[in-house]
Amino acid sequence: MLEAPKALRLHIGLFGRRNSGKSTLMNALIGQSISIVSDQPGTTTDPVEKAFELAPIGPVVFIDTAGFDDQGALGELRVKKTRDVLERVDIGLVVVGEQGLGGFELALIAALREAQTPLLVVFNKGDLASPTPDQLAQLERDAIDAVAICAVHASGIDRLKEALFRLAPDAGSEAPRLVGDLIGPGDLVVLVVPIDLGAPKGRLILAQVQTLRDILDSDAVSLMVKESELATALSQMTAKPALVICDSQVVLKVAAETPPGIRMTTFSILMARFKGEMLGLAAGAGAISRLKPGDRVLIAEACSHHPLADDIGRVKLPRWLQQYAGGALDIDVRSGNDFPEDLAPYALIVQCGGCTVTRKQILVHQYRAARQGVPMTNYGMAISVSQGVIERALECFPAAWNAYRQGVTGG
Ligand SMILES: Nc1nc2c(ncn2[C@@H]2O[C@H](COP(=O)(O)OP(=O)(O)OP(=O)(O)O)[C@@H](O)[C@H]2O)c(=O)[nH]1
Ligand SMILES: [Mg+2]
Known part of the structure; x- marks a missing residue:
């Protein structure tokens, strides 16, 4: 009964001309000759x-169909069956063979679009033919995703899975609550926010606003202070707060001033769960303890902002990580969509909190890293590690605490 019911599975149809390699592709996707x-x-x-259980999407059903281009008496029945599938799938793969993208494929694309079905063009037989620049440009103009693969050699299948994941309507969108599940009605939550030069003028940052909103939605009570007022605020309280949440930059002070027995964590750790798969990121944080001088580290920021003088990604994190490793690291900083395909050279990836991108985007990065066996964590967890307080900040997430410990030992 642990199986997902069929109706909840994402249905993915494979369509295309006869011999374009649909069946070969389906077999490559599931790793069996079905x-x-x-x-x-x-x-x-x-x-x-x-x-099939397709990482990172989850439970899916693949439907391989009969090639669509044949006509005649027998053909018409097949065409009808394939059309029936076309109308009921959640995602359509238009599989293009060595003849390239032609009128037949364009008609398929139009039919899928008419059914409002997300679609992906798969240029198969990469060993025999490649899409022309014109074809790629046309697809891009029409905002249609395309990937080039070679199904017989099972190459490009991982890129295809990532593209599928980006298309999947609900995959990854079932984010956990930001904090609502950690607190109950009437609970008091203390938020600690430094107001330094890096703080935006006249407003709060998105993670803080979203946390406040989630506390309101939980019928709980919030109190927001700067780190300099935390001790005063705690000493004046008659009831114990249910949770203290702080900005990562003041985590050392807040961990020291929050009495044991009161749960504390950081906005970034909440974001790790909200915008990513927390256990993987916690295990990645554990891998920081295994960094050695000379290791290559990738720092990935989702948005390309103008770096500040003591920018976290470019200045502070590199400094802290190198102190931790006990020597110089070879650090690459990438921003925007420039997340490398090949992650094998890296000993660690540190991703920003991802406040400006979707959860899916972070999950795609995590999936790529996991597949290549490279530990990945996020800024906030890395900062808490470098300050020596990660275990305290993960206390309210026991599974993540365990994943962190396992990451430390490499288990
Ligand atoms: N060179 C090359 N051949 C391929 C590739 N993928 C599939 N083929 C070959 O193309 C032929 C047709 O493959 P199928 O997977 O049966 O094609 P299909 O689209 O399911 O065909 P129908 O079921 O007839 O519609 C087989 O001989 C495959 O081995 C590829 O990437 N490269
Ligand atoms: Mg077939």
Whole structure:
């Protein structure tokens, strides 16, 4: 009964001309020979379905269909079955063979669009043909995603999975609450926010605003102070706060001033859960303790902002990580969409909190890192590690605390 019910699975249909490699692709995606492959056009006659757990999307059903371009009496029945599939899938893959993108594929694209079905063009047989620049430009103009693969050699399948994940309507969007599940009605939550030169003028940053809103939604009570007022605020309270949440930059002071027995964490750690897969990021934080001088580290920021004098990503984090490693590290900073395909050279990836990007985008990065066996964490967790307070800040997330400890030992 742990299986996802079929209706909840994302249905992904494979469409295209006969012999374009749909069945080969389906087999490559699931890593088994489920659908019959041959060089004879028209091999698949009836739709072939296979339920599968597809990382990082989750439970899916792939539906391989009969090539669509054949006509005639027998052909028409097949075309109808394929059309039925086309109308009920959640995502359509338009598989293009060595003939390239032609009128037939454009008609398929139009049919999927008419059904309002997200679609992805898959240029298969990369060993025999490649999409032309014109075709790619046209797809881009129409805002249609495309990937080039070679199904027989199972190459490009990971990029295809990432593209599928970005298309999936609900995948990754079921974010946990920011803090609402950690508190109850009437609870008091203390928020500690430094107002320094880096603080935006006349407003609060998004993570703080979202946290305040979630506290309001939970019918709880919030009190926001600067770190200089925290001790006073705590000493004047008659009831114990349920939680103290601070900016990572003051985590050392706040951890010291919050009495044991009162839970404390940081906005960035809440964001790690809200915008990413927390356990993976916690395990990645543990890997910081295994950094050695000379290791390569990737620092990835989602937005390209103008760096401040003591920018976290470019100045503070590198300094802290190098102190931790006990020597110079080889640090690359990448911003925006420039997240490398090949992560193998890195001993660690530190991703920003991702306040300006979707959860999906961070999950795609995490998926890519996990697949290549590279530990990945985020800014806030890395800062708490460098300040020696990560275990305190993870106390209210026991599973993440365990994942962190496992990351430390490399287990
Ligand atoms: N060179 C090359 N051949 C491929 C590739 N993918 C599939 N093929 C070959 O293309 C032929 C057709 O593959 P299928 O997977 O059966 O194609 P299909 O789209 O399912 O065809 P129908 O079921 O007839 O519609 C087979 O001989 C495959 O081995 C590829 O990436 N490169
Ligand atoms: Mg087939």
